[in-house]
Amino acid sequence: MKLNYKELGDGGQPLIILHGLFGSSDNWMTIGRKLSEQFHVYLVDQRNHGDSPHDDVHNYEVMAEDLEEFIESNNIENPHIIGHSMGGKTAMYFAVQHPDLYDKLVVVDIAPKAYPVHHDTILEGLCSLKLDELESRGDADKKLSEYVPEKGVRQFLLKNLTRNENKKFEWKINLSVLEKNIEVVGKGLEKRLSTEKDTLFIGGKNSNYIKSEDHIAINNFFPNAKIEMVEDAGHWIHAEKPEDFLNLIEDFLR
Numbered sequence: 001m002k003l004n005y006k007e008l009g010d011g012g013q014p015l016i017i018l019h020g021l022f023g024s025s026d027n028w029m030t031i032g033r034k035l036s037e038q039f040h041v042y043l044v045d046q047r048n049h050g051d052s053p054h055d056d057v058h059n060y061e062v063m064a065e066d067l068e069e070f071i072e073s074n075n076i077e078n079p080h081i082i083g084h085s086m087g088g089k090t091a092m093y094f095a096v097q098h099p100d101l102y103d104k105l106v107v108v109d110i111a112p113k114a115y116p117v118h119h120d121t122i123l124e125g126l127c128s129l130k131l132d133e134l135e136s137r138g139d140a141d142k143k144l145s146e147y148v149p150e151k152g153v154r155q156f157l158l159k160n161l162t163r164n165e166n167k168k169f170e171w172k173i174n175l176s177v178l179e180k181n182i183e184v185v186g187k188g189l190e191k192r193l194s195t196e197k198d199t200l201f202i203g204g205k206n207s208n209y210i211k212s213e214d215h216i217a218i219n220n221f222f223p224n225a226k227i228e229m230v231e232d233a234g235h236w237i238h239a240e241k242p243e244d245f246l247n248l249i250e251d252f253l254r
Contacts, residue, residue, distance in 0.1 A: 001066045002073070004051035006043040009036030013103070014079035015253075016042045018067070018087030020110075021119070021185055022157055022173060024050030028084075031238050034246055039080070039253075044070060046087060048174035055174070058181040064093040071101055080253055084108040084238065085209075086185055096193035096221060104253060105199045105222075109207050109235050111214040112221050114188035121147050123179050126157065131169040137161065140169070156236075189221055199225040200252040202245065204233035226252070 006025050015035060017028045025032075025043035032041045045052035047066055055062075067090060071079065081102050083091030088110035095105050125147025134140050140161060141154055148154050160173045178185070199222040203210035210218075210227070218225050228248050233241040 001047055001053055001055065001062075001069065003047070003053075003066055003070050004045040005070070006032070008032050008041040008043065009039060012039040013253075014042065014076045015039035016044060016067070016071070016076070016079050016081045018044055018046060018081070018083040018090055019049065020085030020087050021178070022049075022122070022160060023084070023087075024159065024172070026050070026159065027156070028238070031242065031246065034242075035249070038250070042070075042074070042076070042079075046090065048177055050172060054177065056177055058174075058177050059184045060089055060093040060187060063090040064097060067091070067094045068098060068101065078103045080104045080106070082106040082108065082249070083110075085110050085235065089185075089187075089189075092189055092221065095197065095199070096189065096191065096195050099195040099197050102197070105195075105197060106249060106252065107199065107201045109203050109209045109237055111201075111210050111218055112189040113214060113217050115186040115209075117182055117186055119182055119185075122153075122157065123175075123182065126171075126175055127179065131161075131171070134169045188217075194221045194223060196224050197222075198252075200248070201225055201227045202237060202248055203227070203229045204235055204237045204240070205229045205231050206234045207237075209235060 019027050025045050028043050032043045035041050048054050048058055079102055081091045088107040092112055125144050144154050160171055161169050162172050164170050230237050230241050230244050238245045
């Protein structure tokens with residue numbers, strides 16, 4: 001699949017960034033611009049997200065294949081890869097299968113384990129929005145607040161709303177396919193492959209995605225992994241603690 005992407009910077013080693021579920025390359029623009037001072041940054045929309053194509057198949061096997069195709073079709077040599085949440089799982093699947101196609105890996109607030117479905121309410125809220133009846137983003141925000149009380153989370157989710165040529169709202173994400181495959185999104189790494197490439201896991205101390213008991217699984221797949229937990233940060237570490245996040249990234253990639 002030919003993925004949509006944004007390119008920042010024109011020098012330095014290539015660096016690919018993969019967003020998480022319900023996200024897009026736009027979520028990483030601020031971090032991408034900063035990193036483009038040292039690296040040639042590629043902000044990628046994964047399948048069924050952002051401006052990349054929609055497809056009925058949505059699993060980590062095909063998303064890892066998408067990443068492989070992206071690297072090869074753009075003639076990217078020895079890139080660093082950063083993946084957040086779902087993007088981190090994609091990056092991990094890719095890394096253990098193709099250790100020769102990248103340099104260093106950064107996984108943000110996700111472990112290689114399986115996670116139970118925990119986006120039910122968000123999906124229910126998104127699916128409840130009758131797009132043809134919406135008059136404004138404010139209207140969508142008000143209706144979504146019945147399901148998602150956190151304003152910041154709603155703002156993040158509603159970035160997926162866009163208007164078509166008829167000025168009607170539509171989703172940029174492939175909502176029906178994501179809903180259908182939400183259990184697959186929680187899937188862990190299953191193949192007993194591993195890579196000794198340098199890997200950094202960054203977790204938020206206020207998040208429950210990476211727990212102390214997950215360190216064993218992390219080291220099984222990535223024996224040279226380093227794990228850093230950021231104080232006062234939740235799941236969106238790059239948005240909540242950008243300075244601490246960038247310092248960790250830059251130190252590791254240096």
